[in-house]
Amino acid sequence: MASLRAKLVRMTTGLYFKTIDAQRTNVQSMRRRWHMLARVLPVARGIARAPTTVRGLPAEWLTPRNAADRKLLLYLHGGAYVMGDCGTHRQIASHIARAAGVRVLLPEYRLAPEHPFPAAVDDAVAIYRHLLAEGHAAADIVVAGDSAGGGLTMATLTSLRDEGAALPAAACLLSPWLDLAGTGESMRTRAPHDPWFKPEYLPLIASYYCAEAELKNPLVSPVYADLRGLPPLYIQVGEDEILLSDATRVADKVRAAGGEVELEIWPDMWHVFQAFVHQMPESRRAIRKIGAYVRTALDVRSPESSQS
Numbered sequence: 001m002a003s004l005r006a007k008l009v010r011m012t013t014g015l016y017f018k019t020i021d022a023q024r025t026n027v028q029s030m031r032r033r034w035h036m037l038a039r040v041l042p043v044a045r046g047i048a049r050a051p052t053t054v055r056g057l058p059a060e061w062l063t064p065r066n067a068a069d070r071k072l073l074l075y076l077h078g079g080a081y082v083m084g085d086c087g088t089h090r091q092i093a094s095h096i097a098r099a100a101g102v103r104v105l106l107p108e109y110r111l112a113p114e115h116p117f118p119a120a121v122d123d124a125v126a127i128y129r130h131l132l133a134e135g136h137a138a139a140d141i142v143v144a145g146d147s148a149g150g151g152l153t154m155a156t157l158t159s160l161r162d163e164g165a166a167l168p169a170a171a172c173l174l175s176p177w178l179d180l181a182g183t184g185e186s187m188r189t190r191a192p193h194d195p196w197f198k199p200e201y202l203p204l205i206a207s208y209y210c211a212e213a214e215l216k217n218p219l220v221s222p223v224y225a226d227l228r229g230l231p232p233l234y235i236q237v238g239e240d241e242i243l244l245s246d247a248t249r250v251a252d253k254v255r256a257a258g259g260e261v262e263l264e265i266w267p268d269m270w271h272v273f274q275a276f277v278h279q280m281p282e283s284r285r286a287i288r289k290i291g292a293y294v295r296t297a298l299d300v301r302s303p304e305s306s307q308s
Contacts (some may be wrong), residue, residue: 031083038087042278044094055126059107060086064098068300070141071102076124078147081112081209101300114125117210121219124156138166142294146272150176154222157230170297172290173235175272177243179214180206180225181215184245193240196271227253232260234293238269247287
């Protein structure tokens with residue numbers, strides 16, 4: 001496990017954050033390198049891909065064999081609000097689709113710095129409302145996202161709640177980035193253990209998404225939001241992440257507000273470890289658990305029996 005971990009970390013950090021230093025961040029280089037990484041992460045077998053557009057935004061439907069009728073998962077990709085698209089997240093979304101036995105809609109919301117906050121939140125809310133307008137019942141939808149997509153999922157839920165919209169059946173957060181101000185204790189305590197991130201990186205990335213004065217805006221950093229009245233949440237986070245406190249604090253706030261949340265802290269795991277489904281048994285188990293949670297939330301009784 002230790003040697004595999006070291007190999008994966010060397011590969012991903014070399015491709016993903018090689019362009020970050022204490023002085024500057026080259027967003028275009030980061031995007032190119034992430035696409036290089038995505039090419040070595042295979043899509044799940046048996047998934048039909050169908051490009052589409054939603055509210056003028058590129059998107060893909062990922063449909064497993066024998067997908068449950070009318071049930072779906074809206075997946076909001078990660079990438080620190082500055083990276084990510086169907087190409088980078090088709091792999092993880094396809095494995096979740098297969099494990100859950102439901103169709104997944106994977107949209108490309110607008111990215112910073114070209115489109116800073118609140119563009120991503122506006123797009124995610126509009127995409128969800130589009131699904132309702134197309135006749136999908138809120139109770140037949142789960143919203144999920146990794147990293148910044150997890151934060152965007154929470155911002156979408158609180159926005160919809162405040163607007164009085166019908167909320168989805170549940171939400172799944174994978175290594176969510178929920179505090180762009182970086183005030184959690186794990187920013188300090190997990191820094192020696194996190195193989196991907198250093199605390200000093202995150203303010204550089206956050207500055208592309210929003211002004212410093214907005215860092216504690218609840219739609220930017222949902223850890224500061226009113227978390228009452230939300231649907232059930234399922235959170236997976238790695239024990240070694242500097243973002244660990246983002247997940248634990250939101251889980252605590254949801255429980256204190258009377259909400260339902262299931263938090264899993266995976267030992268020795270790092271940020272969005274679920275993506276390495278072809279390399280690690282932990283990733284495969286995590287994907288299976290996400291699939292089981294989605295099936296339960298949507299009352300899906302006949303998922304595809306074989307798993308990756």
